[in-house]
Amino acid sequence: MSHNKRKKTFNSITELEQNLGNTLNLEENRSFKTKIPKRFIELASTIHLDDPLMKQVLPDVRELSGGNDLDPVNEHRLVNKGLIRKYKGRALLIVTEACPMHCRYCFRREFPYEGNQMNTDNLNRAIRTIKSDKSIIEIILSGGDPLSLSDDKLDHLITRINKLDHIQTLRIHSRYPIADPQRVNSSLLAALKKFTRTIVFVFHINHPNEIDDELIDAALKLKNNNIHLLNQSVLLKGINDNAITLKKLSLKLFDIGINPYYLHLLDEVKGASHFKVETNEAVDIHKQLKGLVSGYLVPKLVKEIVGESSKVTIS
Numbered sequence: 001m002s003h004n005k006r007k008k009t010f011n012s013i014t015e016l017e018q019n020l021g022n023t024l025n026l027e028e029n030r031s032f033k034t035k036i037p038k039r040f041i042e043l044a045s046t047i048h049l050d051d052p053l054m055k056q057v058l059p060d061v062r063e064l065s066g067g068n069d070l071d072p073v074n075e076h077r078l079v080n081k082g083l084i085r086k087y088k089g090r091a092l093l094i095v096t097e098a099c100p101m102h103c104r105y106c107f108r109r110e111f112p113y114e115g116n117q118m119n120t121d122n123l124n125r126a127i128r129t130i131k132s133d134k135s136i137i138e139i140i141l142s143g144g145d146p147l148s149l150s151d152d153k154l155d156h157l158i159t160r161i162n163k164l165d166h167i168q169t170l171r172i173h174s175r176y177p178i179a180d181p182q183r184v185n186s187s188l189l190a191a192l193k194k195f196t197r198t199i200v201f202v203f204h205i206n207h208p209n210e211i212d213d214e215l216i217d218a219a220l221k222l223k224n225n226n227i228h229l230l231n232q233s234v235l236l237k238g239i240n241d242n243a244i245t246l247k248k249l250s251l252k253l254f255d256i257g258i259n260p261y262y263l264h265l266l267d268e269v270k271g272a273s274h275f276k277v278e279t280n281e282a283v284d285i286h287k288q289l290k291g292l293v294s295g296y297l298v299p300k301l302v303k304e305i306v307g308e309s310s311k312v313t314i315s
């Protein structure tokens, strides 16, 4: 059974304006299409760039001038038919380019999805590569958002991965439950169960306002299926760049069984520079957070530095 196809997003500002019955005066960026989950509109306190949820999804005129790096993390060179091998022991699969929302700060805004889709040929190829390299013990499903795939496709993919005996962990990175918590339904859970070793589900929640009862329900369903829950956030100017907001986020996450894991400095892709928090400021915010909560509620402050063998911890 595939997941619910009912329209749950606004795919242009005009569509959103028609729904709201007023004008927003926002300039759309044609190179990165607008895609706003209805749920974000419901959770926002105001439909304006001042709101921490709206700022993540409404186009901002500053996108048209900020920065020019198309590939801040050097993936365009590394990706090979949808397979990225960046760090030892791990292999990342770009399983789809589709997302339930378009986050304006996304470091894959300019990713060359063409040629890197997980079609049958590319999947066969990736599985052959992983099968022949026993040093790979973890597979990461990424995209786009892996939960954009139908449950049938996920079932097929996960069943194939499960046959690779040396893969101990399947890690899934997703914003889908945040855009549409109902995506975590029984057929998705059945597909996930096809992996019989450890599954780690990494939420990408940036702000405590993204968490409501529906999301809590979705997290619980995953947790009750023995899936490890982690969260990573991006430190974003005007959204979560203060210790009080991060404290609230960590407390809410932990309360529902999600461990705060990474707080990323922005990967400064073209069009996203206005989200950047300078490193010294980030260190300061992180230090303040440490003074407010127990150690296990403090995510690691990290940055991706091209050529390093892992994410770099900033202190």
Ligand code: SF4
Binding pocket: 098, 099, 100, 101, 102, 103, 106, 107, 108, 143, 144, 145, 175
């Ligand atoms: S859901 Fe993830 S991949 Fe998709 S736009 Fe947002 S950050 Fe990027």
